[in-house]
Amino acid sequence: MDFTRHIVIVGGGFAGTTLARALEPRLPPGWRVVLISEESYTTFNPMLAEVVGASVFPEHVVAPIRQMLRSSRFVMGRVTDIDRVRRVVSAGTLAGVQEIAYEHLVFAFGTRANLELVPGLAEHALPLKLVGDALFIRNRVLQRVARIELESDRALRRTLGHFVVIGGGFSGVEVAGELADFLAGARRYYPRVQPDELRVTLLQDADRLLLELPATLGAAAAHSLRGRGVDVRLGARAGRVDADGVLLQGGEKLDAATVICTIGTKPNPLAERLGLPAQRGRLVTAPDLSVQDTDDLWAIGDCALVRNHAADQHRPPEAGPAAPVSYAPPTAQFAVAQAQALARNLIARIERRPTRPFAHVSKGMMATTGHLKGVAQVAGLRLSGLPAWLLWRAYYLLRMPTLGRKVRIWVEWTWGMFFAADITHLRFTRTAEADAPSLPPAPTTVSPSQP
Ligand SMILES: Cc1cc2nc3c(=O)[nH]c(=O)nc-3n(C[C@H](O)[C@H](O)[C@H](O)COP(=O)(O)OP(=O)(O)OC[C@H]3O[C@@H](n4cnc5c(N)ncnc54)[C@H](O)[C@@H]3O)c2cc1C
Numbered sequence: 001m002d003f004t005r006h007i008v009i010v011g012g013g014f015a016g017t018t019l020a021r022a023l024e025p026r027l028p029p030g031w032r033v034v035l036i037s038e039e040s041y042t043t044f045n046p047m048l049a050e051v052v053g054a055s056v057f058p059e060h061v062v063a064p065i066r067q068m069l070r071s072s073r074f075v076m077g078r079v080t081d082i083d084r085v086r087r088v089v090s091a092g093t094l095a096g097v098q099e100i101a102y103e104h105l106v107f108a109f110g111t112r113a114n115l116e117l118v119p120g121l122a123e124h125a126l127p128l129k130l131v132g133d134a135l136f137i138r139n140r141v142l143q144r145v146a147r148i149e150l151e152s153d154r155a156l157r158r159t160l161g162h163f164v165v166i167g168g169g170f171s172g173v174e175v176a177g178e179l180a181d182f183l184a185g186a187r188r189y190y191p192r193v194q195p196d197e198l199r200v201t202l203l204q205d206a207d208r209l210l211l212e213l214p215a216t217l218g219a220a221a222a223h224s225l226r227g228r229g230v231d232v233r234l235g236a237r238a239g240r241v242d243a244d245g246v247l248l249q250g251g252e253k254l255d256a257a258t259v260i261c262t263i264g265t266k267p268n269p270l271a272e273r274l275g276l277p278a279q280r281g282r283l284v285t286a287p288d289l290s291v292q293d294t295d296d297l298w299a300i301g302d303c304a305l306v307r308n309h310a311a312d313q314h315r316p317p318e319a320g321p322a323a324p325v326s327y328a329p330p331t332a333q334f335a336v337a338q339a340q341a342l343a344r345n346l347i348a349r350i351e352r353r354p355t356r357p358f359a360h361v362s363k364g365m366m367a368t369t370g371h372l373k374g375v376a377q378v379a380g381l382r383l384s385g386l387p388a389w390l391l392w393r394a395y396y397l398l399r400m401p402t403l404g405r406k407v408r409i410w411v412e413w414t415w416g417m418f419f420a421a422d423i424t425h426l427r428f429t430r431t432a433e434a435d436a437p438s439l440p441p442a443p444t445t446v447s448p449s450q451p
Contacts, residue, residue, distance in 0.1 A: 004032045007346060008089055008102035010079045010270075011109035012037030012065045014045075015301030015335040017401070019106060020072045022343035028350060033072035034100055036091050040064055040076050043131050046332060046396055047409075049171060049368070051134035052260075053178025054421040058135045060408050063401040075100065079109070079270060087296070104346060107283055107291070107299040108339070109271070111330070114264035118166070120241035125261040128171055137260055141179065142186075142425040144258055149192045159255040161197040164246050166238050167262035168204025169211070170367045173221050175260060176202040177370030180228040185421045200230045201254060203246070205237040210375065212329075212365055217375040220384040224369040265330070271303055279305050287357030289342045300342050301335035308334075310359035332399075334360060366392045 007023060009016045012035055020033045027033070041062040050056045066074050077093035088099045113129040115122035126137050141163065148160045163183075165176045183198045202209075202225060208218040209225075209232070222232045239249040246254045267281020277284040277292040282305035284292045289306065291297040300306070311326030328334040337360040345355040366376030366388055374388035383391060393413060400406050 005030055005103040006032055006034050006101060007104045007106065008100055009033060009035045009106045009108055010037075010089065011107070011301070011303070012039070012042050012074075013108060013110050013301060013335065014042070014332045015110075015339045016106070016108035017042045017065060017068050018336045018339035019108065019300065019343055020069055022340055023346065024069070024071050026343065026347050027071075028347075031103075031350065033069075034075060034102075035065065035069065035072055036075045036077055036079055036089070036100065037065060038076070038078045040066070040074075042068065042401065044396070044400060045129075046170075048128055048131065048134040049174035049178045051131065052128070052137045052141070052175055053182040054138060054423070055178065055371075055416050056409060056412050057422075058131050060405060060412060061134075062131055063405050067404075068401050080273075082274065084297075103296065104349070105297050106342065106346075107271075107274075107297070107303055108301045108335075109268050110302045111265040111281070112268055113261075114266035115261065116266070117264045118238045118241055121166075121238075121261055124241045124243055125166065125259040127261050128175060129265075137175075137258075139425050140258055141182070142423060145183070145186060145190055145193060145198070146425070148197060149190050155255070157197050158199075159244055160257045161193070162199045162201065162245075162254070162256035163258045163260065164201045164203060164254055164256040165260045165262060166203050166241075166246070168202060168206065168209040168232075168234070169262065170365075171262040172202060172204070173209055173225065173367050173369055175262060176200050176225055176230050176232075177228065177368060177373065180225070180230050181370045182421055184228070186423050189423055201256070202230055202232045203236045203238055203248075204232070204234050207234050209234070210367060213367075213375065213377055214382060217377060217382055217384060221367065221369050221375045224373045224375070224384070228370050228373075265302070268303055285358075288345050288355035289338060289358055290345075290355075298342055298346070300338035302330040304338070306334075306338060306358055308360060309357040310361045328358070328360065331365075333363060366395070368392050 009019055016035055020035045023033050041064050044061045047061040051058045051061055077091035079089050079091045081090040088101050091098050113127040115127060127133050144160050148157045151157050163179055165172050180200045187193055208215055209221045210218045225232050237249045238246050240247040241259050245256045246259055271278060271281050271283060283299040283303055284305050285299050286292050289298050289300055291299050306328040308326050308328045338358060341358045348355050364378030368374040368389055372386050372389050374392045376383045376388035376391050397406055400409055
């Protein structure tokens with residue numbers, strides 16, 4: 001009989017893996033962490049744009065969860081239900097549905113991409129949320145360029161070579177910059193493709209990019225992207241997406257065969273199924289990160305609505321008690337900070353000591369705008385250009401889990417400084433399919449499922 005008591009964590013992203021690693025050395029005897037996650041790896045989302053731009057291989061922005069953990073148990077599976085009376089979670093695994101008992105249960109299951117914000121987005125746009133999305137977009141870009149070489153219709157060639165990115169936040173800016181550089185570097189291997197046939201347009205509905213950063217850095221990002229040939233459209237809202245472009249709300253039509261979507265998230269379906277206190281799909285937490293009105297359930301990361309008490313401490317007294325409260329933003333930095341705070345609180349709870357409210361002062365924010373260019377605000381300093389880009393790379397290299405991954409990324413980045421980007425499009429054809437009929441003739445319009 002197993003007398004071990006379990007802290008079960010649902011979700012192996014930034015929040016879940018940081019929590020498991022922080023708990024491992026501190027747990028009292030008789031306690032163990034069980035981490036359940038859908039995939040066997042954790043994805044380093046801030047680097048997904050680099051996968052799109054072929055600056056790094058997809059395998060290098062993920063880290064196997066089993067290699068990140070020491071004493072914890074890892075279960076690959078999707079949690080579908082919890083039974084709060086029996087204190088068990090049910091997870092669909094390779095061996096069918098398994099029940100896992102918990103003493104404390106932590107929700108860290110993130111959010112999903114929202115493809116319902118604009119009509120046609122779900123059918124025709126390519127979201128960037130998972131590593132599979134990044135790899136798919138990269139392959140799609142290569143397919144499009146290869147197809148332009150084979151087409152003779154000028155209008156179709158221009159539509160195929162037009163890549164529209166929706167969203168001027170961090171991921172949109174980074175993808176647009178990476179794409180512009182990748183296309184500029186790859187074009188020389190496609191001699192029948194003219195420079196003006198490859199274009200990147202970035203759509204931002206606000207009047208500036210990167211709303212989370214000061215206006216000067218948003219302007220610096222737009223300047224940097226425009227310098228690389230990206231058509232940055234401010235105050236431009238997508239009204240409809242279809243198979244061959246985007247209709248802007250003002251009525252203008254952008255002919256583009258590839259639309260990449262970096263806007264919007266929606267709640268993970270599990271959050272709705274749990275029947276716990278939630279606001280707009282995020283689980284409402286008490287100051288110490290426990291789920292409101294519970295004592296054995298906790299929530300951190302993007303799936304949790306967490307009040308940041310550091311902001312309260314810096315609130316001027318004249319703001320009064322009715323001033324709006326500050327919530328932690330859904331970023332990797334805050335997910336990691338919440339995981340570290342929760343590790344302390346869980347140990348405190350087990351040892352019957354008082355828990356502490358979550359408080360974190362942001363260390364800053366940064367984004368790349370393509371090769372050797374970026375913008376950053378760190379410790380009150382505003383940086384743009386090469387210093388910001390170097391800082392971005394140094395920071396994310398340090399944050400990358402496991403030494404092996406750090407070395408691989410560093411080698412790849414160094415390689416990328418001196419050699420051309422990899423334009424291999426792997427099709428994963430297996431022996432049984434080698435002699436299958438070749439691609440069907442392509443129609444004159446383009447759709448997301450076609451090259
Ligand atoms: C393209 C992109 C770029 C970004 N860039 C930045 C950036 O530059 N800086 C920054 O700070 N933040 C960035 N973010 C946001 C950041 O990635 C998130 O805030 C962070 O990942 C949140 O961590 P999390 O652990 O809460 O969720 P996630 O990292 O999303 O992890 C959730 C995990 O739970 C698993 N899961 C979901 N449902 C279940 C279930 N039912 N059962 C089991 N497992 C489940 C998922 O598979 C996943 O592994 C970016 C996000 C994206 C998509």
